[in-house]
Amino acid sequence: QLQLVESGGGLVQPGGSLRLSCATSGFTLRSTAIGWFRQAPGKEREGVSCITISRRSSSTEFADSVKGRFTISGDVAENTVYLQMNSLKPEDTAVYYCAADRSSLPGTCTIEYDKGRYANWGQGTQVTVSS
Numbered sequence: 001q002l003q004l005v006e007s008g009g010g011l012v013q014p015g016g017s018l019r020l021s022c023a024t025s026g027f028t029l030r031s032t033a034i035g036w037f038r039q040a041p042g043k044e045r046e047g048v049s050c051i052t053i054s055r056r057s058s059s060t061e062f063a064d065s066v067k068g069r070f071t072i073s074g075d076v077a078e079n080t081v082y083l084q085m086n087s088l089k090p091e092d093t094a095v096y097y098c099a100a101d102r103s104s105l106p107g108t109c110t111i112e113y114d115k116g117r118y119a120n121w122g123q124g125t126q127v128t129v130s131s
Contacts, residue, residue, distance in 0.1 A: 002026035002120045004034075004098050009125030012088055020083040020125060022098030029053050029074050033104035034081045035111060035118055036072065038094035038127075047111025048096070051081060052104055059107050066092075088129045095124040 008020040022034060035050040049062045049072045060072050066085075074081045081098060099118035101109065110117070 002100060004100060004120060004122035006096060006098050006122040006125040009096060009127045011128045011130065013131050014089060014129055016088050016129070017084070017086045018088065018127060020085065020096055020098075020127070022081040022083070022122060024079045024081070024098075024100065027100065027102065029076045029079055029081070030055065031102065033101040033109035034074065035099050035101060035109065036081075036083045036096060037099060037111075037113060037118075038092075038096045039124075040091075040094040043094075045097070045113050047113055049083060050101075050109035050111050052107060052109040054107060057107075059109060061109055061111050063111055085127070088127075090129045093127060093129050095126050097124045098122050 003025045005023045033052040036048040039045040051060045051072045053074045069087045071084045100120040101117045
């Protein structure tokens with residue numbers, strides 16, 4: 001049974017950092033792209049970052065709004081994907097979700113919010129950036 005569980009959210013001041021974790025089970029990270037998405041109140045869900053991991057390397061993608069501030073990584077042995085968020089801004093406030101795309105081609109991932117592609121989701125974790 002596929003499961004994704006997010007953790008690591010919380011309240012942080014502007015300029016601060018958080019690391020979100022997406023613990024997965026029921027599949028191997030080497031065969032599945034993992035995306036991070038977020039949804040702020042009154043706004044549509046948007047893609048933040050994604051990663052696909054092969055034996056030799058990993059491929060990543062980031063939304064323009066987080067490039068240079070967020071990084072994504074994966075630990076295949078732990079079946080966990082991490083989203084390191086630095087230099088956080090109030091506009092980063094949202095519920096963050098991770099999702100699995102088991103139809104991704106090797107070496108590719110997308111941050112496009114496509115429920116047909118990203119069929120499995122976690123429950124979300126709240127990130128609030130405020131002074």
